[in-house]
Amino acid sequence: MDEPLLLRNGTMKRVMNIHPGTVGKVLLGMLPFILTIIVYLWASGVRLEANPNDKLMPSLTTIGAAIERLAFEPSKRTGDYELWSDTTASLQRLTLGVLIAALIGLLIGILNGAIPLVRANLSPYITILSLIPPMAILPILFIVFGLGELSKVMLIVIGITPFIMRDLQARTLELPAEQLIKAQTLGASTWQVMVRVIIPQILPRLIQAVRLSLGPAWLFLIAAEAIAAEQGLGYRIFLVRRYLSMDVILPYVVWITVLAFLADWLLRQISYRAFPWFHSQLQDKS
Amino acid sequence: MSFIEVNDIWKTYGDNVVLERVKTNVHAGEFITIVGASGCGKTTFLKMLLGTEYPTRGKILLNGKPIPQEPSEDRGIVFQKYSVFPHLTALQNLVLTIELEQSRWLAHLFGSAYRLADEQAREMLAMVGLQHAANQYPHELSGGMQQRLAIAQALMKQPKVLLLDEPFGALDPGIRADMHELILKIWNQTKINVFMITHDLKEGFYLGTRLWVIDKIRHDAQAPNAYGATITYDIPVGQCDNSTLNEIDQSLEHSRKEHAA
Numbered sequence: 001m002d003e004p005l006l007l008r009n010g011t012m013k014r015v016m017n018i019h020p021g022t023v024g025k026v027l028l029g030m031l032p033f034i035l036t037i038i039v040y041l042w043a044s045g046v047r048l049e050a051n052p053n054d055k056l057m058p059s060l061t062t063i064g065a066a067i068e069r070l071a072f073e074p075s076k077r078t079g080d081y082e083l084w085s086d087t088t089a090s091l092q093r094l095t096l097g098v099l100i101a102a103l104i105g106l107l108i109g110i111l112n113g114a115i116p117l118v119r120a121n122l123s124p125y126i127t128i129l130s131l132i133p134p135m136a137i138l139p140i141l142f143i144v145f146g147l148g149e150l151s152k153v154m155l156i157v158i159g160i161t162p163f164i165m166r167d168l169q170a171r172t173l174e175l176p177a178e179q180l181i182k183a184q185t186l187g188a189s190t191w192q193v194m195v196r197v198i199i200p201q202i203l204p205r206l207i208q209a210v211r212l213s214l215g216p217a218w219l220f221l222i223a224a225e226a227i228a229a230e231q232g233l234g235y236r237i238f239l240v241r242r243y244l245s246m247d248v249i250l251p252y253v254v255w256i257t258v259l260a261f262l263a264d265w266l267l268r269q270i271s272y273r274a275f276p277w278f279h280s281q282l283q284d285k286s
Numbered sequence: 287m288s289f290i291e292v293n294d295i296w297k298t299y300g301d302n303v304v305l306e307r308v309k310t311n312v313h314a315g316e317f318i319t320i321v322g323a324s325g326c327g328k329t330t331f332l333k334m335l336l337g338t339e340y341p342t343r344g345k346i347l348l349n350g351k352p353i354p355q356e357p358s359e360d361r362g363i364v365f366q367k368y369s370v371f372p373h374l375t376a377l378q379n380l381v382l383t384i385e386l387e388q389s390r391w392l393a394h395l396f397g398s399a400y401r402l403a404d405e406q407a408r409e410m411l412a413m414v415g416l417q418h419a420a421n422q423y424p425h426e427l428s429g430g431m432q433q434r435l436a437i438a439q440a441l442m443k444q445p446k447v448l449l450l451d452e453p454f455g456a457l458d459p460g461i462r463a464d465m466h467e468l469i470l471k472i473w474n475q476t477k478i479n480v481f482m483i484t485h486d487l488k489e490g491f492y493l494g495t496r497l498w499v500i501d502k503i504r505h506d507a508q509a510p511n512a513y514g515a516t517i518t519y520d521i522p523v524g525q526c527d528n529s530t531l532n533e534i535d536q537s538l539e540h541s542r543k544e545h546a547a
Contacts, residue, residue, distance in 0.1 A: 176368035178365045178367070178368035178369060179368055179369075179371060181336070181338060181357050181363065182363060182365070182368075182369055182370075182371075182436075182439070182440075183371075183386075184356065184357035184358065185336075185357045185358065185359065185361060185362055185363050185440065185443070185445070186359070186382070186383045186386055186439065186440075186442070186443055187358075187359040187383070187386050187387055187443060188386045188393075189390070191391070192386050192390075192393045195392075195393050196382060196385070196386070196393045197371060200373045201371075201372070201373050275373070276423070277372055277373050277423045277424075277425060278372075278373070280423070280425050280426075281372060281425055
């Protein structure tokens with residue numbers, strides 16, 4: 001703790017006014033992770049002692065062996081390094097799906113936000129469409145697009161595009177009217193207002209929207225892979241579920257979490273580098 | 287012929303009469319300051335000049351032609367805030383005006399065309415005293431500097447009319463005095479028509495060549511919205527003594543109280 005906890009008269013500060021220092025922050029942040037691992041190791045030890053063949057909570061050695069088999073030894077069946085081929089397959093689907101969703105969301109969101117005629121035309125339709133639970137139409141996607149890559153990418157696209165569209169429409173409508181009027185007094189046409197005033201200001205907000213959609217995107221990816229796939233992180237987890245292979249499932253879940261974290265971190269870094277004005281604006285408000 | 291003719295305009299929203307029987311003529315080069323209680327319709331009037339609001343009845347003529355009913359290049363505007371683009375540096379904010387004019391589809395200039403625009407923009411920055419802030423984003427500028435930039439941006443298009451909607455309302459008194467100096471310098475150099483809304487009667491007297499007071503003449507205590515406001519005082523500044531100033535001040539105070547009641 002960097003600051004004194006006690007006031008000059010000897011009483012303690014209100015809890016809401018006590019801020020951890022830099023080191024304190026890191027330690028406090030690490031604590032839940034460390035506790036989780038300790039609790040797991042303890043519980044796993046207790047179970048394995050009672051039954052050495054217990055599969056539910058494998059020991060670190062068993063998990064390590066599984067990781068080595070999946071990541072560093074070619075599969076006997078296919079000759080692939082399974083962890084890496086699963087990761088590439090999943091990331092390809094995810095990236096493609098999110099990219100397509102971002103592009104459609106940007107285009108429709110901005111048009112809806114900026115052009116009243118388009119908004120009157122499309123906004124009610126999109127509001128209704130976005131209420132359809134994407135998982136409910138997954139069978140339709142499999143029927144229409146087959147069991148290949150396309151249907152998995154489509155599920156992600158259908159799952160997150162409505163949110164991005166509606167979010168960007170709202171963000172576009174939030175741009176101060178003064179700016180749009182000012183641009184017109186500078187002689188800008190509708191098109192020029194879009195390319196020089198609206199799009200550059202919406203791009204950092206698109207990154208924000210994509211960051212928020214990554215969670216659902218993973219959900220749809222794993223769901224689609226669980227039902228029909230030949231490789232992929234979600235496929236593997238659901239495949240080995242039959243053998244109760246927690247030694248594979250657990251590291252896969254951790255790996256997916258790491259990937260999700262990295263994707264989010266990367267997007268945040270891009271946004272900070274590319275749109276410094278946007279982030280200092282946010283700081284002004286907070 | 288007058289530069290701007292306001293022919294008996296009315297503005298109503300349903301039963302709510304905002305402005306009524308506004309008639310006036312404005313000659314080229316006049317600097318008109320507009321005061322009035324808040325909610326009296328002075329901003330509505332400015333928006334009609336800008337083209338974002340339209341009179342319910344009557345017409346406004348600019349150079350003998352009906353004023354265009356959307357914002358255009360001949361009428362520049364500076365609002366109290368949000369008048370510059372936050373995603374562009376000070377310099378880019380000004381270069382943009384040239385890019386919009388010369389590059390219809392990309393709205394970007396390159397090479398020698400860009401260098402020329404850059405030069406023009408820097409000249410304008412120097413005129414409003416922002417040459418040292420060329421590469422700063424608006425959020426890095428103080429309120430006064432942002433308004434300087436907003437004025438510079440509006441002037442890049444050499445509009446015939448400059449509309450100012452309480453442009454210095456959010457600034458500290460000291461900064462405000464600097465801004466007064468700047469706006470008078472610009473007006474002296476360009477002889478542009480200025481319409482400026484202000485809360486500050488003294489500011490109105492100091493800056494303008496002509497002062498308008500917008501207020502209600504008729505009142506109905508039972509139906510406060512039944513009558514609209516109009517120009518109640520139209521005084522050439524300079525031919526005005528302290529007693530007139532006090533008179534206007536009192537009449538504004540009166541309608542302010544009525545508004546509050």
